[in-house]
Amino acid sequence: MATKDAPVNNPMVDPATGEYRVIAPGHTFKSVTEKVSRIVLTSHTPLGWWFGFLLAGGICGVLLTAVTWLFLKGVGIWAITIPVAWGFAIINFVWWIGIGHAGTLISAILLLFKQGWRNSINRFAEAMTIFAVVCAGMFPVLHLGRPWLGYWLFPYPNSMNYWPQFRSPLMWDVFAVSTYATISVVFWYVGMIPDLGTLRDRSTSKLGQFTYGLLAVGWRGSVRHWVRYETASLLLAGLATPLVLSVHSVISLDFSVALMPGWHTTIFPPYFVAGAIYSGFAMVLTLAIPIRKFYHLEDLITIRHIDNMAKVMLATGLIVAYGYSTEIFMSWYSASHWEYFMMWNRMFGPMGWSYWVLITCNIALPQLMWLRKFRVNVGLMFLMSLIVNTGMWFERFVIVVTSLTRDYLPSSWGTYRATRWDYATFLGTLGLFTFLFFLFIRLLPMIPMSELRMMLPQARVREQAESLPEAGD
């Protein structure tokens, strides 16, 4: 879409296409390398970083306290009970893992679609994936009741002579999430090897040279290596794409295989995946907007990125809206008494307020992103990203809690009210996520330098006037 309302002499607008540039004009190989590696290699750590790092570290302390208390007392300190046996633990699990999905979408799916603009946000979106999976993976294990026996989930020869039951979606989850975590880490690390080589060569401290040298595994930029590296990246992207779609589908099967009104529906897998990408893009914006401001990266993470991410959010948000309306339609069209009651209870029951928070945050307010003026306003987009994240958390709250509190038999109905330990654990994982992210932006290159160099106009090989015969045959 052309930016007809943008000023013509704006250097950030490409006169040929009328679109915002992906990278500011005037950059060279050296300048992008310096700009990104300086953030890591400087010996001067900004005060703001220390402030955020220590604050997040303090909130990690809350998590440690909550988890220690849980280990001592058991899951009874949470509000989970019959009928709501899932509660915050599963809500947070689904929310966090959904956030992770946008990182994979940006790094894998957009790579396959040759979306060059993704290059500058790819690395930290992927880091976000890994840290979100760390937070997510904690919840089902803590929810086990005896978390120290979590390894029983894996099939291994044991003295009890038992084996896991592979027909259960909960078992599928173990493989989906563990594969997702492993592949995300591998993809992230492989993508970082050339940049670690750059840091090794540019670092002036002995410790930096040694550590980055170790991590860079001797990368020297040989074109033979680059060809294999490119193949491996494409293959990993091609593998991560069906993987990310399968992970949230499998998670949705945890719900939809159960015979519970509001859960037992075939729309769940696609609508969970769309919701995951929706919330993940919101989280990328929540992280990218302050970081680009703080580290002055407006040249590399431009308005174009924010605009494009807003469009992806708008599209996935509409798929999610379609999912909600299908649920409403099916509860009427199925003519099932239970389904009908479930939807009425969700909208107007004792917890109906949570449904309307969800609709406001996920469906109503995001429609503002149709306006170009809104999408290119960085402050408003930051606010929108927080709104969507809140909305997506409430989506999982509505799915888990409203279905479970009132099922078939009124005599087994109950209610749900989270305890302070529920809130402390959730807040704690937010702290852990931020803490890991602060470490990442200080110690590793958050923007892939080698991919940025490829996007510069001088990176192309120009045709020579005198051409030589084709080599290699």
Place this chain on the structure above:
Amino acid sequence: MPLPEGLYGLMAEFDGPTQLVHAAKAAHHAGYRRMDCYTPYPVEEAAEAIGFHRDEVSLVCLIGGLLGLAAMFGLETWVAVWAYPLNIAGRPYFSWPAFLVPAYEWTILWAGLSAAFGMLALCGLPKPYHPVFNAPNFRNGATSDKFFLCLESTDPKFEAAETRSFLEAQSPLSVVEVEY
């Protein structure tokens, strides 16, 4: 094994990818085969120019994926049919549709790990020491903004003085000797 000594090769430094590809094509045309280009980002044309066309990463990935699929599907079948048969709501012991999901995940897991580690193994990495790092200007540019072509002394056509004058004719920024 004794460490090799003497000259590893001659390294020419270029300012841009176009000059590099041009020089690499010329070297290949002149009959040099044992050579390599070093670039700060993937330059496919340079790989083409030195005659490197195909890599085996995809094959390694495919084999890994198939092994993962077989391993998990086999494990599930063995567990559910022989080792620990459980009657789950009257379903057959060999309920293969349910086994597809973990088998699918392991296909991806093994294929991904094979692609990543296979790529490193085919590249001969990790390899912390390599003679090219001895070139005085290499570490300053190869991973940042300069482009290198190294003609190696093991090439039958390599002859120090002749090769140097050949490289200098390609208008490089500099030509340096690389010692082992």
